[in-house]
Amino acid sequence: MRAWQIVSDGGVDALKLAEVASSAPGSGPGPGEVRVRMRANAINFRDLATIRDPVARKLPYPRLPNSDGAGDVVAVGAGVTAFKPGDRVASCFFQRWIDGPCSIEAMNSALGGAIDGVLAEEVNLSADGVVPIPAHLSYAEGATLPCAALTAWNAVVEVGRVKAGDTVLLLGTGGVSIFALQFARMMGARTIITSSSEEKLARARALGASVTINYAQKPDWENAVLEATGGKGVDLTVEVGGAGTLPRTIAATRVAGTIGLIGVLTGGQIDPATVMRKSIRLQGIYVGSRRMFLDMNRAISLHGLKPVIDKTFAFADARAAYHAMAAAGHFGKIVIEI
Numbered sequence: 532m533r534a535w536q537i538v539s540d541g542g543v544d545a546l547k548l549a550e551v552a553s554s555a556p557g558s559g560p561g562p563g564e565v566r567v568r569m570r571a572n573a574i575n576f577r578d579l580a581t582i583r584d585p586v587a588r589k590l591p592y593p594r595l596p597n598s599d600g601a602g603d604v605v606a607v608g609a610g611v612t613a614f615k616p617g618d619r620v621a622s623c624f625f626q627r628w629i630d631g632p633c634s635i636e637a638m639n640s641a642l643g644g645a646i647d648g649v650l651a652e653e654v655n656l657s658a659d660g661v662v663p664i665p666a667h668l669s670y671a672e673g674a675t676l677p678c679a680a681l682t683a684w685n686a687v688v689e690v691g692r693v694k695a696g697d698t699v700l701l702l703g704t705g706g707v708s709i710f711a712l713q714f715a716r717m718m719g720a721r722t723i724i725t726s727s728s729e730e731k732l733a734r735a736r737a738l739g740a741s742v743t744i745n746y747a748q749k750p751d752w753e754n755a756v757l758e759a760t761g762g763k764g765v766d767l768t769v770e771v772g773g774a775g776t777l778p779r780t781i782a783a784t785r786v787a788g789t790i791g792l793i794g795v796l797t798g799g800q801i802d803p804a805t806v807m808r809k810s811i812r813l814q815g816i817y818v819g820s821r822r823m824f825l826d827m828n829r830a831i832s833l834h835g836l837k838p839v840i841d842k843t844f845a846f847a848d849a850r851a852a853y854h855a856m857a858a859a860g861h862f863g864k865i866v867i868e869i
């Protein structure tokens with residue numbers, strides 16, 4: 532059995548493809564666990580950041596990267612009745628966040644961070660830490676759901692409570708934002724999306740984006756958002772930029788609107804008084820619970836939603852997948868097939 536491991540702070544090129552004996556202790560599923568033959572992983576900006584700087588995250592070596600995988604159950608441990616060999620499943624980002632609000636216990640169960648991730652041919656996961664993949668999705672598509680899709684769902688549906696007729700702002704065309712675009716459309720909302728690329732904006736329009744803005748050509752893009760909303764601002768912003776985009780996001784969100792704070796792509800400073808003056812609800816979002824994942828999958832199945840996969844890499848070329856993410860040329864998701 533092969534697995535990719537973070538073994539140093541040497542970044543993407545220092546990732547090691549290791550041979551792990553299938554007969555090694557712990558290789559079978561323990562009580563309450565399922566063993567999954569992984570068929571695909573999807574990568575997130577967070578996986579790249581973890582590989583680049585494992586020291587800041589106090590990771591022990593070796594540590595398997597990635598939270599998002601999909602594959603087949605090949606064996607079940609004692610006491611597991613919900614799954615059987617042959618079931619197609621995806622990993623839950625948090626192995627111990629079933630329902631209710633996030634907790635320290637949940638945060639200490641994040642795959643590819645607090646605990647080993649899923650970039651391996653086979654892994655053991657808690658039976659409560661996997662969910663069935665929607666029947667119409669491939670393994671590659673199913674693998675895109677655990678982090679990017681669930682974070683977007685949490686922002687749009689759980690926190691944003693978006694309803695038909697609302698306007699939702701999405702920043703950039705990465706994994707989270709494209710899922711948020713799809714979910715906002717599913718809920719009947721009008722969508723405004725920004726990108727640094729005209730070609731990506733054309734792809735966003737093809738996915739149903741109502742208004743597209745090139746933030747590279749229009750650095751004061753918040754004014755274009757205000758113009759598109761009659762000066763009022765959007766009901767919900769799915770904020771993946773972080774401190775560098777937040778001042779403009781606050782300006783682009785309506786009085787008493789909501790900002791789902793998700794990303795850390797940019798640095799900068801904000802004036803908290805701007806949040807207070809507009810009575811904005813600024814809510815931190817950390818992926819989501821297993822219950823949200825099951826709700827999301829029901830909606831994905833009902834609407835036949837297809838995740839947008841930009842590029843696919845072979846298992847042996849995993850390093851190239853992270854380099855592609857670093858280059859930021861992608862639209863939607865990057866997948867590694869196993």
Ligand SMILES: NC(=O)c1ccc[n+]([C@@H]2O[C@H](COP(=O)([O-])OP(=O)(O)OC[C@H]3O[C@@H](n4cnc5c(N)ncnc54)[C@H](OP(=O)(O)O)[C@@H]3O)[C@@H](O)[C@H]2O)c1
Binds near residue numbers: 706746859860
């Ligand atoms: N809190 C959570 O639970 C959670 C979950 C998932 C992700 N995240 C965070 O959310 C962020 C996005 O993650 P991801 O996996 O979707 O990343 P990704 O797929 O790598 O998306 C990156 C895209 O963001 C856009 N972008 C970069 N700088 C921007 C800026 N200044 N203004 C507007 N857009 C900008 C670019 O889009 P264009 O190329 O179109 O310009 C870029 O391609 C990351 O910080 C990640 O760590 C947090």
